[in-house]
Amino acid sequence: MTDQIDHLRQALDSGRQGPVQRVLSSLHPAEIAVLIESLPLGEREIVWNLVSDEDRGEVLLHLGEELRAWLIKAMDVEAVISASEGLEIDDLADFIDDLPETLTQRVMSSMDEARRTRVEAVMSYPYDTAGGLMNTDPVSVRPNVTLEVVLRYLRMLGDLPSHTDMLFVVDRYGHFLGILPMNKVVTMNPDVTVSDIMDREFQALSVDLTAGEVAKRFEDRDLISAPVVDERNILLGRITIDDVVDVIRDEAEHSLLAPAGLDEEDDIFAPVRRSARRRAVWLGVNLITAFMASAVVGMFEATLDQVVALAVLMPIVASMGGIGGSQTLTLMIRGLALGQISTANAVALLKKEVAVALINGLLWAVVVSSIVLAWFRSPMLALVIGMALILNQMCASVAGVGLPLLLKKLDIDPALAGSVVLTTITDVVGFFAFLGLGAALLL
Amino acid sequence: MTDQIDHLRQALDSGRQGPVQRVLSSLHPAEIAVLIESLPLGEREIVWNLVSDEDRGEVLLHLGEELRAWLIKAMDVEAVISASEGLEIDDLADFIDDLPETLTQRVMSSMDEARRTRVEAVMSYPYDTAGGLMNTDPVSVRPNVTLEVVLRYLRMLGDLPSHTDMLFVVDRYGHFLGILPMNKVVTMNPDVTVSDIMDREFQALSVDLTAGEVAKRFEDRDLISAPVVDERNILLGRITIDDVVDVIRDEAEHSLLAPAGLDEEDDIFAPVRRSARRRAVWLGVNLITAFMASAVVGMFEATLDQVVALAVLMPIVASMGGIGGSQTLTLMIRGLALGQISTANAVALLKKEVAVALINGLLWAVVVSSIVLAWFRSPMLALVIGMALILNQMCASVAGVGLPLLLKKLDIDPALAGSVVLTTITDVVGFFAFLGLGAALLL
Structure with a gap:
């Protein structure tokens, strides 16, 4: 990363946009965010303006809250809406949570009905609980179908949400019954029925579990994703390891910074x-x-x-x-x-x-x-x-x-x-x- | 977790083994390890003796080094060998690394040739590099076959290593060419050829990357697994997110404990x-x-x-x-x-x-x-x-x-x-x- 900072430094010092854009295009949004945070105030804006449109939402999400708010203040409404468009539901909920009141309304009304309903569902839970961490994109199947049918269904979907290592088995009322690991989907004979090979012992996460408890469960059980259910055992969504890693990182930063009276939002180049x-x-x-x-x-x-x-x-x-x-x-x-x-x-x-x-x-x-x-x-x-x-x-x-x-x-x-x-x-x-x-x- | 400590406390105070075993059987090995570490010295041994044979390897792995060494000293060679049997290659390498010299020989010679070769490969790299973190169990496919063939191959394997979210595409010499996400395996038409849908842009991890760099790559790019290659671009193995989470946790513990002159191995109930x-x-x-x-x-x-x-x-x-x-x-x-x-x-x-x-x-x-x-x-x-x-x-x-x-x-x-x-x-x-x-x- 320090190499990239030096490259960017040279590119910035050259005074031309081309070299800066070349550095940025080789990076992932999270890496661009780290890079922007490592720049003094004046240069942050220069680099931000060169970030490509499709990366902006993700980059904003990976910046500290204060810096994000500062950049958003300088954006027009259309730009904020377009930055929000590529985000996953759980990230979008965090993003909207931190927007000023007026922008929240505009961004919410820019979405289609289905997306808005899902974001509202996630936003109705505190951000530091399983509900606030979850994504509402679980792929679920019924217990009485064969793997052949499952595979046909997946091919019809054409794509799966990222970090899908298991499908969730539910009854017709949406009650969580168990999981179907992807490993089994691809290694078992297509004739077997889901109910014969599903894992009924897998414990779903309760929607009101704290983020810390969720992280511990993922760590102790080496999970990649896990279903989230409400108190009636209805499947609401799923949590994925990438968000859990963020929780672990935040906890670690907190325990490092808090004893010095600092918090996670303290930005090394804050004004x-x-x-x-x-x-x-x-x-x-x-x-x-x-x-x-x-x-x-x-x-x-x-x-x-x-x-x-x-x-x-x-x-x-x-x-x-x-x-x-x-x-x-x-x-x-x-x-x-x-x-x-x-x-x-x-x-x-x-x-x-x-x-x-x-x-x-x-x-x-x-x-x-x-x-x-x-x-x-x-x-x-x-x-x-x-x-x-x-x-x-x-x-x-x-x-x-x-x-x-x-x-x-x-x-x-x-x-x-x-x-x-x-x-x-x-x-x-x-x-x-x-x-x-x-x-x-x-x- | 504190609930479970209290349950275990009651079970121990009852003076009977049954209740203790019931508490233990409801837990994952990593959770049992946390529980053992939270006990005073005398009781640790009592609980350890009630851990089931199949859990012992995993439990030992999750304990601090000192405590692990102390428990192993009290075990006979057969017990150590049987504890090592269920471990994955990368975990096994860590396990053996910490054994006393004499035991190392015994455990190594207890393995079959194939397993020993793979462990030795991992152990030849420093433990805090990509090489030391990797598992040598990657499932690889050739670029010129169809998904149909891939699926048939997977069904023949019957099971996949845990955290398999992608297959690795290699040429006949073992050179890494790209990845084939599992998502595509299950959602694309079985007639397409691997080379048409593989991701050639995915950057493999170099075997000498530090653990910290590996962790950053996983975090920034939201990875679940990633291929590890040597300097000739030969696929050596893969790293999975569960080991990366351990690296992140260790780094976090280090930054918390080091300023007080403590290290990760400091055990709350050390003698x-x-x-x-x-x-x-x-x-x-x-x-x-x-x-x-x-x-x-x-x-x-x-x-x-x-x-x-x-x-x-x-x-x-x-x-x-x-x-x-x-x-x-x-x-x-x-x-x-x-x-x-x-x-x-x-x-x-x-x-x-x-x-x-x-x-x-x-x-x-x-x-x-x-x-x-x-x-x-x-x-x-x-x-x-x-x-x-x-x-x-x-x-x-x-x-x-x-x-x-x-x-x-x-x-x-x-x-x-x-x-x-x-x-x-x-x-x-x-x-x-x-x-x-x-x-x-x-x-």
């Missing part, structure tokens, strides 16, 4: 003013927590005044606590995401993490105390920092296990808030323990 | 001693950086002795720099992973990030200075902290952009080392700027 505003919020949150730590230090001004070495060493206690705590927190966040942590094993986990913290607290307390003894020649100071270190490691491990569970119970995303709250705890406890012990033992 | 040893290393690295920051503070002992307020406020400057810098760093790490950053746009990016840092530096300098003015009633101290904040934000943004690029050039993983080095920089610069300015302006 300076918008980036500054978004990040300011997170710096503000951090400032509050930093002042809390500062206030704890302020309580010991008199102590610091007498033993200035405490000021020199206090960052070490806080920092070691922060590292230990975030290791536990990170494992917890992953465990929660994988569904590996429940009330059943939380206590065992807590015991283990506290034990690990105790061992490492003791180990590093000995090391730090020895260094401090050599540096400041004060056995009492060495004792103080060692005790503070052990205390802070223990607190950090308890907070690392308990905090994400608590945040989850409060419906706050542990990936977002976890590390800010945790380091506040380790800073406050670290400073308090170190300076408090210092005040008690050194004055 | 205390092993966990403690692994994490100790990371705490040790952090300790070195913490002492560096401490040494900077130590340079200003005389200053701190006279103006104790500096000690109270210094964590604020360091912490705000750390947050600002890690926001930039996080965006860079994501951009690098997506292939969006190259020398072509690094400068534009640097300018943007510095501009964002300047705006936020100014904004929060005003806020912090005002608070400090109200708290300590010293305009000079307010000025010092404001200037130090701005300086540190600017340094943080430069380091946030430059550091990952530098680390990458040095072949050090930015996700692993980035945040430790970055916070060292923001701590050192923050303390130095704040205390240095304090020494110059307040004494």
Whole structure:
């Protein structure tokens, strides 16, 4: 991809359209989207204007929401409608979801009745559920026909929706009965009846399953597509692996970006003013927590005044606590995401993490105390920092296990808030323990 | 999944095998693996012993490396061989890769010639390349036959490898010519010839492509499977989406865990001693950086002795720099992973990030200075902290952009080392700027 960025760079620098178009025509829409996102603001528009009409819908879909909205604002209604025309139903639903109100109406009324009804069906479900992920294009067959008939039916259709690795077997009322893998369609004798070879055990996805649960099912069972049914077991549509991969990628981006107060929509070349505003919020949150730590230090001004070495060493206690705590927190966040942590094993986990913290607290307390003894020649100071270190490691491990569970119970995303709250705890406890012990033992 | 953990918990607590087996039999091997990983050490073995023979290979494959090694150590050779028997070639290669030397020999010699040759072929490529990911089970056809013949051939095979959404068209020497989508096999007239409907444009994957590049290709082009060829364009095998999903998941885990000095193999219920040893290393690295920051503070002992307020406020400057810098760093790490950053746009990016840092530096300098003015009633101290904040934000943004690029050039993983080095920089610069300015302006 970085090769392609360099090629595009050269093409843009040449100042002519031809080379840029040649680069673009060799790429898939998703790749064009990555390329556009890697350009500074001014050049994004130049490249966008050279994207071919048939690719525009797909390219828009693969861009971040903000960038997409910005490009759409500059398009006329006809262009937006034509970009929407090539999209599959589930993608179209996402696309329309993000359009401004006025455009939504225009795009909806540009469709034929059948397409509109299907889009509306998908849009009636929350976007992060099976209903919102599904496409309403399943190919279904009846159980009592032969494969010969199925093949004739498929040839009549002339084409199949992409990622069709199975057909769905339904009764005349549309109830889901089972699946017919394509493998069987092509390898079995054409005389056999669908009902003889269909897989009745295959569990359809309930329409209200969350996107995360859908992704886990696909991953664990190596699925390519799966049927979606409503509570009466009526077949509504199907979900395909490409959309599930997007869900997995989004979850991964979230867990990477959230701890820094960023979100999936943060765009590497967003306008300076918008980036500054978004990040300011997170710096503000951090400032509050930093002042809390500062206030704890302020309580010991008199102590610091007498033993200035405490000021020199206090960052070490806080920092070691922060590292230990975030290791536990990170494992917890992953465990929660994988569904590996429940009330059943939380206590065992807590015991283990506290034990690990105790061992490492003791180990590093000995090391730090020895260094401090050599540096400041004060056995009492060495004792103080060692005790503070052990205390802070223990607190950090308890907070690392308990905090994400608590945040989850409060419906706050542990990936977002976890590390800010945790380091506040380790800073406050670290400073308090170190300076408090210092005040008690050194004055 | 947490439901299933609770069910299993109850079943285990009942002390009888029946209920545990009932829970297990309702699950897919990948789900059983997640369940085993969520159990404390003692219970893992109990559950493992109740896993049915046919599931064992798959379950082992889905467990973390350490846990797998631990379970295998307790199995006799026959059991390991029988667990390996149901695995697909690419999975088998991974499985054998992780076995102890002595077992490798035994398992290899237990296979028939054909299977052994195929496993050896896959094992001859690095595991994180297209060659290591591929399965050697592609179904190929010749271009000059009709669909009728293809269908007859498929019926003769009787079954197809999982995730077969396309057949591969090769010449008599095995050169890859193009693909024949299954969709076309079932929807086109049986009289047409393969060469008339095959897709010659489909780009095969080169055997030495990295796993990350393979994943990106699958994602961008919504693939289910893809052919792998060598440098002479000979078809070697194919890669399927299920293995790509594992690659994506591993990458995601890595970017979540690496900044805390953990890796994908870290197991939530690993033995205390092993966990403690692994994490100790990371705490040790952090300790070195913490002492560096401490040494900077130590340079200003005389200053701190006279103006104790500096000690109270210094964590604020360091912490705000750390947050600002890690926001930039996080965006860079994501951009690098997506292939969006190259020398072509690094400068534009640097300018943007510095501009964002300047705006936020100014904004929060005003806020912090005002608070400090109200708290300590010293305009000079307010000025010092404001200037130090701005300086540190600017340094943080430069380091946030430059550091990952530098680390990458040095072949050090930015996700692993980035945040430790970055916070060292923001701590050192923050303390130095704040205390240095304090020494110059307040004494």
